[in-house]
């Protein structure tokens with residue numbers, strides 16, 4: 001693993017998993033998403049992971065003008081690394097999801113390297129009745145849904161990242177996805193060192209058990225040696241146990257309302273900055289690790305610089 005004494009804190013501001021009924025604090029409009037990203041950066045995040053939503057209804061969308069509105073507002077306000085999603089909304093095709101890379105040519109973007117069942121349907125009975133008509137079917141359809149990222153998809157997606165000089169953050173939801181990533185390196189479609197996001201706790205992916213994070217780490221060590229770094233996402237209530245473990249392991253961590261709505265048991269997080277602040281405090285108290293700055297992150301990942309994007 002590539003070591004870095006500071007911790008790279010990412011914030012996933014709104015995502016495409018949670019819906020407006022689940023929290024009044026979920027940012028929806030481009031202005032809300034941008035302001036939340038800026039505040040998260042102020043709280044210590046050096047990467048902001050960006051999804052966009054229909055400003056009227058909060059439904060996840062891949063609308064490029066909304067991405068541009070959010071990214072421009074954030075870029076005008078601070079130097080945080082802006083990382084749009086290519087995971088997109090559950091309703092989007094891979095062709096639609098990837099468009100944000102050639103369009104905005106960001107410094108980083110998420111890059112999903114394997115398929116999984118992506119089950120949000122258990123949230124229906126927990127939150128109904130819903131405020132908007134789209135929410136229930138959006139969640140319910142995941143009972144029979146595969147979040148698809150095939151090898152053919154990767155053969156299209158990875159060259160698009162290379163063309164835009166966008167650093168892919170490899171979202172891995174299970175152990176097999178690590179082998180997919182290695183195969184892409186061996187085929188010359190992906191350059192090392194790679195940056196891997198271990199995503200645990202998605203219903204359909206690897207479970208959020210601490211032992212699974214250790215296993216993912218050992219597999220990554222075997223496959224990539226010193227040519228990788230890792231960050232961790234824990235879905236829902238596993239967010240802080242797993243990100244705390246990641247920090248103690250010398251890795252990096254992502255928090256945010258995309259992944260988790262609660263600051264603690266039964267207590268809704270009132271902002272992404274609240275979640276970032278909690279992680280920064282844990283890292284500082286636990287190991288003394290301080291948040292990396294955006295400049296340090298750019299150097300660590302050899303990013304092309306904010307001025308080299310099309311934002």
Ligand code: KMH
Nearest residue numbers: 016085086087088089110
């Ligand atoms: N949209 C979710 C299905 C990403 O941002 O790259 C997965 C996701 C991954 O949000």
Ligand code: ZN
Nearest residue numbers: 015085087258
């Ligand atoms: Zn995402």
